[in-house]
Amino acid sequence: MAFRLAQSPLKLSLEERIDQAETNKMRFFVRSPLEPNDLQIVHAYFPPDQCPPALPDSPALSPWPWGLSSDPFVEVSTAVHAMRASYLAPCVHLNMYVDWMIFDAECENGMHSPFEYDEGEERPSNVARRTYMEVCVHAILISLKSALDRLVSVVAHYMPGIGPYMTWGRIENGKSSGFMSIVEQGRERDELLAHLFKEYELWISTVVAPRDEIIHYADLQTIWTFRSSVTESGEIEPHITPVHASSREDDAPAFDPNGLSASVRAYYALADHTLLTLAKRLPRSIKALVEPPPPGIGDAIMKAFEIAPSRRVGELRKALSDAIRGGEVEPNQPHEAYIAFLRQNAARFGLAEKP
Incomplete structure (x- = not known):
């Protein structure tokens, strides 16, 4: 009996994320004037109300890329393609987590009897099932931080002051570090930076906090919480939900399945919005010319x-x-x-x- 993929509203479609990753990359690539004045291809990759303006005329009447050593749009497109695995990782890990959570719950409810398995197969034990879940939680949170870090490498093509090894950073005790220092300083002048600062306060600061805990100090522990609801027929239906949090700190953020799914969805909304916004702009190297x-x-x-x-x-x-x-x-x-x-x-x- 093979392990099956569960259906759940908590999951995301990996195929849709793959398609979006390709769209994100192509939005930069098609802006390169390989075929001058052909805006039809450009418009095919942008929402109708968010198509970028045509490129300005060459400042020195020189052929593209206007005396630059390389094509800036191709450079950015390559950077977006290079973060493809990091972009998709939160979706992959979330879906695996939900699969194992549902499989574990079904086993506890009497489904997937060990006798249903073929000879040579073995149903995962309850320890094994929950180990898969906890490993997936770690992977989700680490991959979210890594994905945010990779996004900085794309923003660097559009904003000054971002070094090649700068990470997302954070704001602690009123002091900002990494990319968040760029965000905090520029949010009054740039709508995208203002949006990223707001998102940091809403959810990013909470989601990135466990990364150092997991990497350097301690695993997140799982606590099973009980609640009940009343069905239409009046019966009481019990629900047992896993909650994952650090055991070292009393006020450490805790993550349940709904929170994990919401965090991953928030990342994709932020990443796609950021990449679309940048794709409508000119890279720094072109802005410096025009x-x-x-x-x-x-x-x-x-x-x-x-x-x-x-x-x-x-x-x-x-x-x-x-x-x-x-x-x-x-x-x-x-x-x-x-x-x-x-x-x-x-x-x-x-x-x-x-x-």
Whole structure:
């Protein structure tokens, strides 16, 4: 008798997640103007009301990718494809958890008799069944944290200040770390960062908390809780539900099947929203080409550093353009942001502070 896959509203369709992963990847890939002005392919991968605008004209009338060493959209598409296993892992682990939970409950209710198994097969014991469940819980929570970390590598193509090994991070005691420091600093200026900050407060902070506990300190323990409900016929129907939590801390977050399923669904909603939002934007390397320092920056430089009109002003303006292209500073910022950047790097640019 082979182990069967259970039907449950707690589960997610892996095939639908696979299709969405491919869509997420292609939304970046089709924005590359391999076939100029062909927006029909682009629109096929975006919701009708969220199609991205056409790419701006080449800033130097050069062929794509406009003098860059590689195609930025292909780079991002490759990064999204590279996180495919991490993207799908929460769904896989959740479904396995639900399968074993239902199988265990059915065995306890007298189903799947050991005598139904073929010769050479053996029905998993109650210890084995619940071990599978607990291992799956660990896998769900670890995979959620890993999936969030992988998402940061995609955001790095669109926002400055994200290093190659930056993880999602957290906010503890009023101090932020990792990507959450970028989120906290930029949430007033960027709608996506504001959304991620809100999601962190709603559920991410709770879901990522057990990761260090599981990896470094202690397994989550299972507690079986009892509740009952009354059927339409008036009979009392008992329900026994597993709850998983750390035994080391009294206030540690606890996870039941509904909470685990809700957390996984919340991750996919966040990941898909983030990737769709980014796919409608221009990567940093392209923005640096089409969004140079704003008009009047030369006058602001002369005033801030008391420089007379000269070639030197043009050199500093070009240095700013190079810094924008390199992701050191965001394009389309107010003059004050660029002056602050020059001051922070005064020695590098050979500048003297105004007395």
